[in-house]
Amino acid sequence: MRSTGGWTGRILRVDLSTGRIKEDETRRYVPDYIGGRGIAARIAWEELPPGTGALDPHNVLMFFTGPLTGTTAPFSGRTTVSALGPQGFPREWFTRSNMGGHWGPELKYAGYDGIVFSGAADSPVYLWVHDGRAELRDASHLWGLGTYATQNRLLAEHGSRVRIATIGPAGENLSRIAVIQTETESAAGQGGLGAVMGAKKLKAVVVGGTMPVEIAHRDEFLRKTLAIQREFHTPTPSGRGLGSLDPEKVAKYGERFHACSQQCIARCACFYTKVPAPLSGSTLSGQYHCVAALFEGFRGTFYDWNVGFEAGFELSKIANDYGINHWDLLIGVAPWLKLCRERGLLTELDGQPIDLDSPPFWAEFMRKIAYREGAGDLFAEGGWRAINTLGVGLDIAARLFPAWGYAGHWDGHGDHANRVVFPYWLVSALQWAVDVRDPIASGHCYAQNCMRWSPFLAKDKGLTWEEIACAGAKVYGHPAATDPRSGYEGKAWPGVYHGHRSMLKDSATVDDWVFPRIFSTRTPDRLARAEGMEGPSFEWHMIRAATGAYEDEAELDLACERAFNLERAIAVRNHGRCRQDDETIIPYFETLENEPNPLIGERQKLDRQRFLGLLDEYYTLRGWDVTTGVPTRQRLLALGLSDVADALEREQEGSRPVPKE
Numbered sequence: 001m002r003s004t005g006g007w008t009g010r011i012l013r014v015d016l017s018t019g020r021i022k023e024d025e026t027r028r029y030v031p032d033y034i035g036g037r038g039i040a041a042r043i044a045w046e047e048l049p050p051g052t053g054a055l056d057p058h059n060v061l062m063f064f065t066g067p068l069t070g071t072t073a074p075f076s077g078r079t080t081v082s083a084l085g086p087q088g089f090p091r092e093w094f095t096r097s098n099m100g101g102h103w104g105p106e107l108k109y110a111g112y113d114g115i116v117f118s119g120a121a122d123s124p125v126y127l128w129v130h131d132g133r134a135e136l137r138d139a140s141h142l143w144g145l146g147t148y149a150t151q152n153r154l155l156a157e158h159g160s161r162v163r164i165a166t167i168g169p170a171g172e173n174l175s176r177i178a179v180i181q182t183e184t185e186s187a188a189g190q191g192g193l194g195a196v197m198g199a200k201k202l203k204a205v206v207v208g209g210t211m212p213v214e215i216a217h218r219d220e221f222l223r224k225t226l227a228i229q230r231e232f233h234t235p236t237p238s239g240r241g242l243g244s245l246d247p248e249k250v251a252k253y254g255e256r257f258h259a260c261s262q263q264c265i266a267r268c269a270c271f272y273t274k275v276p277a278p279l280s281g282s283t284l285s286g287q288y289h290c291v292a293a294l295f296e297g298f299r300g301t302f303y304d305w306n307v308g309f310e311a312g313f314e315l316s317k318i319a320n321d322y323g324i325n326h327w328d329l330l331i332g333v334a335p336w337l338k339l340c341r342e343r344g345l346l347t348e349l350d351g352q353p354i355d356l357d358s359p360p361f362w363a364e365f366m367r368k369i370a371y372r373e374g375a376g377d378l379f380a381e382g383g384w385r386a387i388n389t390l391g392v393g394l395d396i397a398a399r400l401f402p403a404w405g406y407a408g409h410w411d412g413h414g415d416h417a418n419r420v421v422f423p424y425w426l427v428s429a430l431q432w433a434v435d436v437r438d439p440i441a442s443g444h445c446y447a448q449n450c451m452r453w454s455p456f457l458a459k460d461k462g463l464t465w466e467e468i469a470c471a472g473a474k475v476y477g478h479p480a481a482t483d484p485r486s487g488y489e490g491k492a493w494p495g496v497y498h499g500h501r502s503m504l505k506d507s508a509t510v511d512d513w514v515f516p517r518i519f520s521t522r523t524p525d526r527l528a529r530a531e532g533m534e535g536p537s538f539e540w541h542m543i544r545a546a547t548g549a550y551e552d553e554a555e556l557d558l559a560c561e562r563a564f565n566l567e568r569a570i571a572v573r574n575h576g577r578c579r580q581d582d583e584t585i586i587p588y589f590e591t592l593e594n595e596p597n598p599l600i601g602e603r604q605k606l607d608r609q610r611f612l613g614l615l616d617e618y619y620t621l622r623g624w625d626v627t628t629g630v631p632t633r634q635r636l637l638a639l640g641l642s643d644v645a646d647a648l649e650r651e652q653e654g655s656r657p658v659p660k661e
Helices: 036-047 103-109 147-158 193-199 218-231 247-253 290-295 309-322 326-343 359-371 375-379 383-390 394-398 425-434 440-452 465-476 492-508 535-547 553-575 579-589 608-622 633-638 642-651
Strands: 010-015 020-025 061-064 079-084 094-099 114-118 125-130 133-138 163-166 180-182 202-208 270-276 283-288
Touching: 010 133, 020 133, 036 061, 036 079, 036 094, 036 114, 036 492, 036 553, 061 193, 079 103, 079 193, 094 180, 094 553, 103 163, 103 202, 125 147, 147 163, 147 202, 147 309, 180 193, 193 202, 218 535, 247 270, 270 309, 283 309, 290 309, 290 326, 309 326, 309 359, 326 383, 326 394, 359 375, 375 383, 383 394, 425 440, 425 492, 425 579, 425 608, 440 492, 465 492, 492 535, 492 553, 492 608, 535 553, 553 633, 553 642, 579 608, 633 642
Parallel strands: 010 114, 125 202
Antiparallel strands: 010 020, 061 079, 061 114, 079 094, 125 133, 163 180, 163 202, 270 283
16 A cells, blocks of 8 residues: 555564564555554454463564654654553453654654564564565574663664664563663553563564655645644643753753654653763763652652662663563552561561662662562562562552552552542543553543643642633533532543543554643633644644545544444453453542642542442443443444454353443
8 A cells, every 4th residue: 555644554564483574554454543552453353362361472562653653743753562461460451552762753764654573483583674674683692681782782783773672681581560662761661561572582673764754735734733833832831841951960960851752842851961870880871751760769758768860860771771660660669668668567578678778779679570580580570460479568559559450640549759639530540440551641631631730730830720620621521521629520521532532642653741732821711722723633633634534533533432442342352351340440549549639628539339420421421331341232333343343242142242222
């Protein structure tokens, strides 16, 4: 297929068991599934049979870009990686992760929209992709190296312009919290997909190319993307955005702003060129942002340890080099260790005192995780599995890990790094209930947006509570949707809406922190706009101009809903997912929130019966059976998924039928 724009038209298929490489046509999946996460869901439905394990050769590992990847669309350029995830609990759900950097755009320049890996090699290999050609090469000289050394070796072999996605020792040793790393910090972190690469003996994927990405309507695309870029210069008034550098760190460490994906203009990450490393005695450089900053710790907070900036920076680089998931370690395991030590429940590991103020303790703990030595062998299984195996501090862990084997994220309870209060975490609870991992992109959509524009975090730089409530009512169609005093009313539709927007961002691919663009300080009604484009429609405008498809925004919305329902169908068919699973999230939210809504004044907790009613409303809006949580046949047919409806019906014959509305 020769695309009119956006898509290259080609997908690589690599059978690692046989070494055979062939090409598939993107047009089999677009525009129905957009790209990225959407295409991966369709392939998983077709090619992942029930009973397959995450580390089985039959697991399908997919790297996908989207129609905006490799273009000049602002905040574009990310890569979605999908497979059955080893981190998943109680089942190894089909899941996804996402990474920034330049790898995704470079794959497009090499001529491909995505790569699908099946099977497993007998010995270590890496894939080399360049300008429409691909070959598997021996990686025995790379096996055992960290992610940085691997990239340096491959850059020396293939030239400085190529981009590399690789695993470190954690992935090789099948840690369930192993990441896929690119550049100095960007990673597909959640899901344990680095272990899937390790099980397949796939050390790295190297991409390089010079092929252009075609645009269907160039002038329109340029005009609209520039307008959207200019609009962003009214950033979120609290947290990340157009921030300022620390003069002391500029002088001492060479601090500068650094984008985590190719076309991102947000100043949410920094790069350091000369940081003394106290453990190794060397000088380090690299990107440092997001949860990595918790390595240094912050006195007087929930993350009450302190190793200092220099040691914290070095520890983050050690974790990156081993290929270990920062989020599981810092939001889940480390606070659990701290609280267990304070209660006297667990004071040492392998005979060494637990001391989070000690950089050597951290470094040795991570080394043991990467190489599965001593207690590290247990924690390589992921924080939730390790703690349940130990049987110590289970009540503490229950406050840190909401569900599915993942530590808290934008939920107002276990995640103390991101502040969100009632009623906004009700939408987070819905998102956690129906997902298979932490719903980061969906959480960024709603809870982050409401909180970071509010007086709670932005103070006098943001919007008033009344302005947030009025703007939210226009976006979500309900006066209570973003009203800080509203409670449970009006929260079901934001849960549905942002599930689709999460799918859109992971499929397009664009930054999950920036989009959808909703609030603004520049417009009378406080809704973002740019040259006649409504903020929540920015992605559609860019995709339509790039591809020439989706003449009606409703077509794009339907594609998002189609892929979202297909993911649910995979969970139902392959893992028996049902409403009972979704409700396991409830006890986590029945504890008191971290801090109170200042307009309410008292800390709140989930009301089980009211949340069950909210879940009923959510299922109804989705077209899922209220009793089972399974997509109804009628809804699947409306989405063009008749084959999925038939398959689910066959699967459930003799047990429970696919519900009909």
